[in-house]
Amino acid sequence: xxxxxxxxxxxxxxxxxxxxxxxxxxxxxxxxxxxxxxxxxxxxxxxxxxxxxxxxxxxxxxxxxxxxxxxxxxxxxxxxxxxxxxxxxxxxxxxxxxxxxxxxxxxxxxxxxxxxxxxxxxxxxxxxxxxxxxxxxxxxxxxxxxxxxxxxxxxxxxxxxxxxxxxxxxxxxxxxxxxxxxxxxxxxxxxxxxxxxxxxxxxxxxxxxxxxxxxxxxxxxxxxxxxxxxxxxxxxxxxxxxxxxxxxxxxxxxxxxxxxxxxxxxxxxxxxxxxxxxxxxxxxxxxxxxxxxxxxxxx
Amino acid sequence: xxxxxxxxxxxxxxxxxxxxxxxxxxxxxxxxxxxxxxxxxxxxxxxxxxxxxxxxxxxxxxxxxxxxxxxxxxxxxxxxxxxxxxxxxxxxxxxxxxxxxxxxxxxxxxxxxxxxxxxxxxxxxxxxxxxxxxxxxxxxxxxxxxxxxxxxxxxxxxxxxxxxxxxxxxxxxxxxxxxxxxxxxxxxxxxxxxxxxxxxxxxxxxxxxxxxxxxxxxxxxxxxxxxxxxxxxxxxxxxxxxxxxxxxxxxxxxxxxxxxxxxxxxxxxxxxxxxxxxxxxxxxxxxxxxxxxxxxxxxxxxxxxxxxxxxxxxxxxxxxxxxxxxxxxxxxxxxxxxxxxxxxxxxxxxxxxxxxxxxxxxxxxxxxxxxxxxxxxxxxxxxxxxxxxxxxxxxx
Amino acid sequence: xxxxxxxxxxxxxxxxxxxxxxxxxxxxxxxxxxxxxxxxxxxxxxxxxxxxxxxxxxxxxxxxxxxxxxxxxxxxxxxxxxxxxxxxxxxxxxxxxxxxxxxxxxxxxxxxxxxxxxxxxxxxxxxxxxxxxxxxxxxxxxxxxxxxxxxxxxxxxxxxxxxxxxxxxxxxxxxxxxxxxxxxxxxxxxxxxxxxxxxxxxxxxxxxxxxxxxxxxxxxxxxxxxxxxxxxxxxxxxxxxxxxxxxx
Numbered sequence: 013x014x015x016x017x018x019x020x021x022x023x024x025x026x027x028x029x030x031x032x033x034x035x036x037x038x039x040x041x042x043x044x045x046x047x048x049x050x051x052x053x054x055x056x057x058x059x060x061x062x063x064x065x066x067x068x069x070x071x072x073x074x075x076x077x078x079x080x081x082x083x084x085x086x087x088x089x090x091x092x093x094x095x096x097x098x099x100x101x102x103x104x105x106x107x108x109x110x111x112x113x114x115x116x117x118x119x120x121x122x123x124x125x126x127x128x129x130x131x132x133x134x135x136x137x138x139x140x141x142x143x144x145x146x147x148x149x150x151x152x153x154x155x156x157x158x159x160x161x162x163x164x165x166x167x168x169x170x171x172x173x174x175x176x177x178x179x180x181x182x183x184x185x186x187x188x189x190x191x192x193x194x195x196x197x198x199x200x201x202x203x204x205x206x207x208x209x210x211x212x213x214x215x216x217x218x219x220x221x222x223x224x225x226x227x228x229x230x231x232x233x234x235x236x237x238x239x240x241x242x243x244x245x246x247x248x249x250x251x252x253x254x255x256x257x258x259x260x261x262x263x264x265x266x267x268x269x270x271x272x273x274x275x276x277x278x279x280x281x282x283x284x285x286x287x288x289x290x291x292x293x294x295x296x297x298x299x300x301x302x303x304x305x306x307x308x309x310x311x
Numbered sequence: 312x313x314x315x316x317x318x319x320x321x322x323x324x325x326x327x328x329x330x331x332x333x334x335x336x337x338x339x340x341x342x343x344x345x346x347x348x349x350x351x352x353x354x355x356x357x358x359x360x361x362x363x364x365x366x367x368x369x370x371x372x373x374x375x376x377x378x379x380x381x382x383x384x385x386x387x388x389x390x391x392x393x394x395x396x397x398x399x400x401x402x403x404x405x406x407x408x409x410x411x412x413x414x415x416x417x418x419x420x421x422x423x424x425x426x427x428x429x430x431x432x433x434x435x436x437x438x439x440x441x442x443x444x445x446x447x448x449x450x451x452x453x454x455x456x457x458x459x460x461x462x463x464x465x466x467x468x469x470x471x472x473x474x475x476x477x478x479x480x481x482x483x484x485x486x487x488x489x490x491x492x493x494x495x496x497x498x499x500x501x502x503x504x505x506x507x508x509x510x511x512x513x514x515x516x517x518x519x520x521x522x523x524x525x526x527x528x529x530x531x532x533x534x535x536x537x538x539x540x541x542x543x544x545x546x547x548x549x550x551x552x553x554x555x556x557x558x559x560x561x562x563x564x565x566x567x568x569x570x571x572x573x574x575x576x577x578x579x580x581x582x583x584x585x586x587x588x589x590x591x592x593x594x595x596x597x598x599x600x601x602x603x604x605x606x607x608x609x610x611x612x613x614x615x616x617x618x619x620x621x622x623x624x625x626x627x628x629x630x631x632x633x634x635x636x637x638x639x640x641x642x643x644x645x646x647x648x649x650x651x652x653x654x655x656x657x658x659x660x661x662x663x664x665x666x667x668x669x670x671x672x673x674x675x676x677x678x679x680x681x682x683x684x685x686x687x688x689x690x691x692x693x694x695x696x697x698x699x700x701x702x703x704x705x706x707x
Numbered sequence: 708x709x710x711x712x713x714x715x716x717x718x719x720x721x722x723x724x725x726x727x728x729x730x731x732x733x734x735x736x737x738x739x740x741x742x743x744x745x746x747x748x749x750x751x752x753x754x755x756x757x758x759x760x761x762x763x764x765x766x767x768x769x770x771x772x773x774x775x776x777x778x779x780x781x782x783x784x785x786x787x788x789x790x791x792x793x794x795x796x797x798x799x800x801x802x803x804x805x806x807x808x809x810x811x812x813x814x815x816x817x818x819x820x821x822x823x824x825x826x827x828x829x830x831x832x833x834x835x836x837x838x839x840x841x842x843x844x845x846x847x848x849x850x851x852x853x854x855x856x857x858x859x860x861x862x863x864x865x866x867x868x869x870x871x872x873x874x875x876x877x878x879x880x881x882x883x884x885x886x887x888x889x890x891x892x893x894x895x896x897x898x899x900x901x902x903x904x905x906x907x908x909x910x911x912x913x914x915x916x917x918x919x920x921x922x923x924x925x926x927x928x929x930x931x932x933x934x935x936x937x938x939x940x941x942x943x944x945x946x947x948x949x950x951x952x953x954x955x
Contacts, residue, residue, distance in 0.1 A: 539824075540824060541808070541809070541824055541825070542817065544801065544805050544808065544809050545809055547798065547800065547801055548798040548801060548805075548806075548809045550800075551797075551798035551799050551800055551801065552796055552797065552798050552799070554796065555792075555796040555797060555798065556798075556809075557780050557781055558758060558780050558781075558784060558789070558790050558792075559784065559789075559809070559810050559865065559869060560781050560784035560785055560815045560869065561781060561815050562781050562815065562816075562817075563781075565816075565817055566817055569817045615800075
């Protein structure tokens with residue numbers, strides 16, 4: 013029979029995919045916050061739209077039998093949500109970069125609008141987007157317990173995304189400019205870097221990543237207008253714990269929170285699991301106020 | 312530009328040059344307006360037969376107190392908490408539970424049980440031991456006021472003492488609120504879960520209305536006293552430039568903790584009265600959606616003013632009441648747009664904008680150069696803020 | 708004259724870079740000292756260390772006989788050290804009068820001021836200071852309507868109001884016109900008559916206007932110290948400053 017240790021081990025493994033999900037969701041937010049200094053409260057809704065892209069693609073465009081829907085959905089979601097991000101940035105955010113607290117409120121409003129629009133257009137029933145055929149099934153881990161291929165796929169996607177972001181930020185000219193802006197905005201602009209354009213590009217890129225997160229999440233979570241909010245809050249916690257301005261922070265934060273929440277939720281229940289993780293974060297913050305990998309001010 | 316040593320401009324002490332323009336503690340128009348509003352609502356309570364509007368007014372008053380509590384920490388001290396509803400909700404739940412428990416004793420369910428119906432539905436046979444003290448309403452009220460304040464104290468000591476503020480604080484309070492909301496839903500045997508607590512013999516009628524009015528007035532006057540005093544100016548200085556305040560010798564963390572606990576106390580009191588008056592509370596009253604909505608009421612009315620939250624609450628909730636029935640989902644759309652509109656175009660809110668206009672009418676000394684100076688100042692400030700990534704100016 | 712500030716062996720690392728390197732520095736009471744040095748020499752860092760913004764890697768800071776190494780900024784303030792930032796730092800939405808009022812020397816505890824505003828004696832003092840900095844005509848105006856120069860003076864006024872024993876001024880003439888700089892230098896000289904002042908400055912005109920004793924920092928260490936005329940003649944100082952600033 014399946015022992016308790018077996019179950020814990022399964023939870024631990026599943027935790028990795030949760031970590032992957034968190035990392036995918038949080039990366040976009042992390043670069044936006046790290047470079048532009050604003051938190052996008054509509055992040056959850058951006059994820060939701062990406063998920064709907066996946067669903068729409070399957071339902072109306074390519075049909076349920078197309079094996080490679082997901083691989084189309086990813087760029088599509090990136091493009092669409094990126095465009096929405098562009099719209100939001102140009103009309104709203106760009107005027108209020110100097111007031112980060114108020115961008116919270118404004119983007120919360122954007123989130124509400126997106127949720128309502130989704131509800132009006134798609135209805136609030138839960139929709140489904142299926143896992144692509146080739147990723148169906150899973151690997152037999154322990155006797156009857158299966159670790160789904162799709163979850164492994166998610167881990168791969170997370171690593172690829174993080175690596176891609178890392179590459180862009182650290183190995184390209186554009187990334188050099190981005191890092192200059194993040195380090196010292198004033199000097200960067202003196203050196204001729206168009207900081208406004210960098211902000212815009214980063215916001216669009218981060219939004220696109222959120223869309224990708226949604227597209228990739230759609231097959232394993234039900235799609236509904238309000239699905240994004242919990243991921244958003246989890247992403248914020250990843251940033252708070254892991255630290256901003258450093259991609260390791262996303263990995264560390266996502267890793268700790270993902271695993272801890274999965275295992276603890278299994279041992280107790282969802283709410284206590286989250287509460288314990290929250291308390292853990294608060295305790296850690298006392299020691300490292302800007303997150304594990306964040307830039308600490310010495311006092 | 313003044314020149315050095317231009318003595319003729321400096322009058323001896325007591326001369327016209329040395330007058331400081333200050334609004335009085337309670338301006339005459341506030342006294343008259345406030346008295347009128349209180350009298351109107353109170354009289355309506357005494358005489359009206361239409362209980363629904365009265366019920367609404369009482370509700371709005373509680374909301375206004377809640378909005379005021381948010382104005383104290385956000386408008387005056389610059390702390391944006393997206394989870395103030397936690398304190399409102401805890402206050403509300405304590406009172407509601409107590410009332411419900413007592414109600415159930417005298418109104419047995421159809422199964423004959425003397426415990427609240429939601430407990431029965433969830434399989435409880437008797438009142439849980441730890442809830443028995445709630446049978447005493449005074450005890451429940453004390454808990455409703457003290458527990459949230461202590462929680463706020465704990466939160467303040469943990470976060471503010473480590474200089475965690477701004478966006479981080481906002482996000483942490485958001486998570487806190489969400490967790491409480493989830494906990495309420497999860498532990499439905501004790502909290503009524505998704506359906507909330509209802510049907511517990513809420514207290515209505517003119518007497519309680521006068522009580523709510525009295526509490527509202529007391530809180531508003533208290534808030535005015537606080538913000539009009541030097542402490543109020545210190546809080547504003549913390550909001551404007553907490554680094555400077557710290558280097559000027561103020562223990563910024565302690566001030567923040569003080570105002571945060573005060574705000575939690577007010578929110579809790581508002582929640583307690585709300586539960587007693589309205590007769591229905593649910594997880595929504597403790598969640599982030601409600602918290603953030605209250606922030607918007609304050610913003611619409613005018614943050615950093617005392618009347619602003621009151622005006623904003625009544626306006627927005629009033630509009631919501633009349634329009635949401637007609638517009639349904641579209642009203643939510645409008646609300647979302649309102650968030651954006653207020654942040655972009657109406658930073659000072661209604662009361663703030665009127666106040667600015669009034670000040671200019673009375674001939675502020677900087678006359679027509681205000682726009683230019685405003686623009687310059689705004690540009691400079693924006694630059695400095697962005698240099699330091701949104702934090703107050705710091706250097707190495 | 709008694710030694711007011713005594714710094715021994717101060718070493719500071721920021722992000723792995725050593726900014727202050729085993730620095731010895733001292734000041735006497737009622738002195739007006741000017742701190743010179745090229746960019747990156749560590750002048751602002753030294754001020755940050757004294758005011759407690761960062762903990763040093765090693766070394767000690769003694770003030771009026773007490774060891775204040777590693778204290779928190781508000782505690783250091785209470786001991787009598789005030790700091791002016793490079794960028795004017797004041798409370799934007801408060802009026803000029805209120806900016807000074809909030810900075811007045813006095814109790815800082817939360818419950819001290821709950822029922823009071825300004826006592827008459829305090830108001831007198833505030834007006835005195837406003838006259839000193841030349842902003843008495845703008846007492847009611849919000850601080851963010853002031854010009855850049857006026858903001859610098861306001862912050863100076865706020866510091867004077869807090870009545871510190873030691874005033875640390877970090878490039879207070881930044882961004883001013885020549886006339887403004889001249890005026891500011893006069894103001895500082897007047898302030899220095901009754902306080903101890905450490906002034907970081909780049910503009911040699913200002914330095915020449917008011918400097919008595921001068922310390923030159925370079926790469927976190929003390930390069931030269933002495934009367935201005937002497938230091939200016941020093942060969943190493945000239946070499947370090949070659950191409951930067953004008954003095955003849």
